[in-house]
Amino acid sequence: MLNAIHSFLLYLSSIDRSDETITGYSKDLLYFNRYLENKYNGEAYVDEITSEDIEEYLFYLKETKGYAPASRQRNLHTLRSFFSYCYKKELVLRNVALSVERIKLQQKERNYLSEEEVKLLISAIDHSLIRLVVQVLYMTGLRISECVNLTIDDVDFNRRVIHVVSGKGNKDRLIPISKRLYPLLLEYREHHRPETGSLLFFCTKKTGMLSPVYVNAGIAEAVRKLGWRKKVTAHVLRHSFASQLVKNQVSLVQIQKLLGHSSLNVTGIYTHTDMDQLSNAVDSL
Template sequence: MKLDPRLARRMIQDMTLSGLSPKTQASYLNAVNRLINHYQKFPKRLSSEDLRRYFVRLMESKEVVHSTLAVYRAGIRFFVERTLGKSWPALDLFRFRRPRKLPDILTVQEVKTILDAVRVKRNQLCLKIIYACGLRLSEAVSLTINDIDGARHLLKVCGGKGRKDRYVPIPEALIEELRDYWRTYRPTSFLFFGVHKCKRIRRATIQKTFKLVLQEVGITKKVSVHTLRHSYATHLLDGGVGIRTIQEILGHSSLTTTAIYAHLSEKTKSMALPVVDNLMNSL
């Protein structure tokens, strides 16, 4: 059982007007549909006790992580308050705080080892730009040739998290690699294209490459492509770059999000890592 198509369309319209990204819209709609499917009746027929039991069951069954529970609550709240124009005070009773875990980071040498082991130049450069510019994977695969300002050593990152554009510095060494890449592969639209030049490379392709290389070089840390971004931020902090500057480069809306790297940096002070240009020169 799912949300009535008419209400679903209205909810999507409301979310679009609120500026929510397609990914967030899909998550919110899924949250409402899961609730409806669980009870086999529409939200307006559910009581506060129904809602309480639903979230208790999810927490006890450990079907979803805390961050997903928070998304479910936000999606249901949006539907009730914005689309239905009603209130559901019971939603205020739930607080889903994610256990704070510091992510693993890679040393500069580990980053170098990983990148050197990538045989496909396109995939290698994509991973390298994620690290050297602190990008999210989704941002890297969406880059176009027009996003590179070689003269000013800047990279325009369009439609980041929260649909916010930003500029990030590109190290000189990476500028030269990008020029060589362009001369060899001649991308016409997306910088990292897939089978067809008019289409971007799939995120899964880069994720698979990263995973295979980890196995090949024997790195057993629990890391992913996103770890390159974490590592970049931590290395910058160790190199003396201010946390507010790092916040702007990463595109974090809150300094609290960036502050986690201060904890990681305390664990890696002894590495005495250089700042971004020196980082790239060592790769």
């Protein structure tokens, strides 16, 4: 089993899967292997694993470890990918994970802020750099990791685009800089960005970088100041960006490209409907 896992991870690297993806798969598979070793009191062999082993493992994750449905479904996805690789390499006779039923997930609408709430949040942030990053997140839909890893060259003022290099899934994409955002970024670059040897666009003089934890801490402080009970993070601003575009009747295909989603099914979760929209809908009859 361990040899098969090692080969699988090398394969993922050879097809340019992101480091984050490979790390996630590695953790899932090594944890599954440890479970099997404890269950059978010895080494696990990939060609001896059954669908019952996988079903019992998923039950263990639920009852003993308290994993949420989404986490258990992620583990099943990992195992399906792993056994698909093993089948192609003739390490097993069939993909035993395919016969295991998918975990039913409750579809939840993503938490997001209205445009007015975003304005209130921005006004409540005292730290100028965090305030700018929050504006960037809301006006571009960038993931926080993508935002803090932008280099000076990634922000193209001549073409007015942000170049996201190796985003989630190792995909690059271009995001236009809006008319509202352009002067904010230019003002920061010309007058407020500290002189440092760092190549990162958003940086502090002390460290030459800006961490996602630091940004989220600044957002959390502003939320406390506003007296809000809802949880707001940098990722909520990405949801807010997408939700606002949907509200403005931008097509899902365009939103998909801006967010860097591989599937329209993922983008579709942002088609929120609030009570005002529902009221207008019934009033139209």
